[in-house]
Amino acid sequence: MNPKKIHIIAPYPKGEAPSQRFRFEQYLGFLEEHACEIHYHAFHTQKSWDRLYQKGQFFRKFLDLNYNFLRRWALLFKLAGAKHIFMHREMAHVGPPVFEWFLVKVMRKKYTYDFDDAIWIPNYSSVNARFQKLKCYWKVPYLIRWAEQISTGNEFLANYARQFNPNVQVIPTTIDTRNQHSKLVDHHRKPIVIGWTGTHSTMHYLDFIVPILRKLEQEYTFVFKVISNKKPDYQLQSLVYQDWKEETEIEDLAEIQIGVMPLVLDAWSEGKCGFKALQYMSLGMASIVSPVGVNTKIVEQQENGLIADSAEEWEAALRQLLRDETLRSKLGEKARKSIIENWSVEAWKENYLKLLRV
Structure with a gap:
């Protein structure tokens, strides 16, 4: 049996961006087990991606x-005989949708379009702020309108997409609980570790809970661990910073007993x-999250985690988990x-076969 060729178009090299991973x-791997031949086409090369968020090197970035x-122009010729095209976010990291227009209007190709953030809202790194208009x-809306079908990460994104295309389905971002996220937190270990992981561009969400942590430091012994790509400058006695590394990501995360996810209520956060x-x-982990977007679907209050909105609620939730090891273990389990x-690869993998008509 001849394998079905699936062409995946994405902005970033394989294994580099959480939105793709x-x-x-x-x-x-699951698709390959079902006789699919994967052709992966990233806009960035590994070298251009490594340079993108570094300061300076403007001429080198221009050449990249x-x-x-x-x-990308060469890729269009390769797609001449393609029958299954899956596009994540966009064909080019910057610029108008020229490649997508050519693919659909000139080559008469169909594609499945996937996105997992409110990517129609400007959101950019301070390093490249001067170039944000190029995005x-x-x-x-054009990428959605031209697509044969759309998959989104949550209902908020799906509702936006339905303004331009009725053929929309929600496939949530999922976790591989068998092969990757398989290590379990030890809730008996001391001192207790409260933690957060994310890129420096989203670290500002922690500003809200830093004063609360500073207050709790006077009463409890704990570590506040931040796993990121840039060290924060918070004045906290409990702060421990760790560089994010893919090879140790799970082991580093599993040292956290209380995971925090503060957010503000805006359109960008609703799309997360x-x-x-x-x-x-x-x-x-025993987690505390803000009641924003899909968080209220993932977390059931006092069942599998805690939901906190105001500063008073965040303080109360942190106190509760710092004091009660039994509760931490129960919520984590x-x-x-x-x-x-509900949110694992195993629970959703068959949907990808249907989406790509394999």
């Missing part, structure tokens, strides 16, 4: 950009797919069970 990359555009956020909560809970049943 946990949206579709962890399903590639032009080279990657040439690679052309206005192109997203609750990935931090999913990661925390899959490892058996139920959290992992709920992820396996």
Whole structure:
């Protein structure tokens, strides 16, 4: 039997971006088991991606950009005979939807379009702020309209997409609880570790709970662990920083007993797919999340985690978990069970076969 060729178009190299790793990359092996031949086409090369968020090197980045555009034009010729095209976010990291227009309007190709954030809203790194207009956020409705079908990470994103295309389904961002997130938190270990993981661009959400942690330091002994790509400058006695590393990601996360995910209520946060909560809970962590977006679907109050909104609620939730080891263990156990049943690769993998008509 001839394998079905699936062409995956994505902005970033394989294994580099959480949006890709946990949206579709962890399903590639499963698709290959079902006689699929995967052709992966990233806009960035590994070298251009490594340079992208470094300060300076503007001329080198300009050369990278032009080279990657040439690679995209070459890709269009490779797609001449393609029958299964899966596009995540966009064909080019910057610029108007020229490649997508050519693919659909000239080559008459159909594609499945996938996104997991409110990517129509400007959101950019301070390092490249001066170039943010090149992102052309206005192109997203066109990419949705031109697609044959759309998969989104949550209902908020799906409702946005349905304004432009009725063929929309929700496939949540999921966790591989068998092969990756399989280590469990030890709730008996002391001192207790409260923790957060994420990129420096989202670290500002922690500003809200830093004064609360500073207050609790006067009463409890704990560690506040931040796993990121940039060290925070918070004045906390309990702060421990750790560089994020893919090879030790799970082991580093599993040292946290109380995972925190504070957010503010805005359109960008509504579009997020609750990935931090999913990661925390899959490892058996007791988590506290803000009641924003999909978080209220993932977390059931006092069942598999805690939901806190105001500063008073966050302080009370942290106090409760710092004091009660039995509660931490109980919430963590139920959290992992709920992820396996509702938010895991195993629970959703068949949907990818249907989505790609394999």
